[in-house]
Amino acid sequence: MVESASYRRETTVLRRQGIMMAALKLFATRGYTETTMEDIRQLSGASTGSIYHHFENKENLALALYLEGRKELNERLQPIMNRPGQPLEDTIKDLVAAYVAWFTDNPELGQFLIQADSTEYLSTQVQSLQQSSDAISQHIMAWLRPMIDTGRIALYPDQIYMPLLFGPSREFLRRWLKSRQQIDFAHIQQELGRAAWRTLRPHP
Template sequence: MTKQSRKDTILTAALACITDVGADATTIEMIRERSGASIGSLYHHFGNKERILASLYLEGLCRYAERLDGNLVAAADAAACIGALVTSYIDWVVENPDWARFILHSRGRIEAGEMGEQLKNSNREHYVHLQARLNTFIDEGCFRDLPPECFASIIVGPAHDMARNWLAGRLNKHLADYRELLAETAWIAVRATPDQSPQ
């Protein structure tokens, strides 16, 4: 078994344990037993439980970012780009509900931990890459004039809130049923109106 596949096995086991009993109650021994890895292997790859949790968090963000990046590259215009921001998030949550639930509830813990700086750097790199893609459409005047700090919240905020409700079992319908509506609403919220001049 390769080093990477062993690490993936450990992370998969960690997520299963967290889903069953929660992050606080999950122990190294539980992860070891579920993954079939030795204690030595767990400590060799990660060092301790908090590093396993942080690695699980970062790996989830990385896989989501890869999906989003691919969809953004394929977006032919500004509307498709905004739609991709919403649908990529919803699709990832629907396909990975346990991982999404862990990420939604663990950000503060990871930020405050020993790998918090790595998380900040990862988020910063992702933001720079995303902004570079959006800048093409910003320069073309496709979006209304909005405070930069509000832009992402306006686009993904409603989908994020809906995902939380769905993961908590508070929606009567499946999250995917709201996919196109949320994407369309995000575009309506940020698109430039005909009377607005290009930025």
């Protein structure tokens, strides 16, 4: 039976995803440095030709994982900014809650994203990406800009809005991802959202 083009495309996508998930598991358990492409190939079940067809080397694979995680996170946050008529305070709090929820729903990939910002193997590429084409930052700043200009959001240098909005949540998540302890996330999300709003609301 002749395979259809759509079937081959689907198979290729699934194979690539399987390779990425194998890499993520190994990075989380063995660490990036100790993981080899052969380790990833064996765990994923891919052939040597297949794995190198999708990823030239381990660095490219790690960057693809990072980009996939950022894309998924952006897709979680983007709809919240498009809710017509919702009070600004509620939107800020919902953004923070969604940010925390994505990381707790995807702990391995979330931990990889946080580590990739500061680890040697991706830090240079990640920093370049964040400075040039970080979709999350771009979308949020485009959404905030009219409210900053009209005084509905406190005036700060553009570079610190993302740290003010998500910085405390990121630090909490960095610590939680190391322990994975049971915790009342609803309460944590609420308090972090309140803190973000207190920082970003117009100063009296």
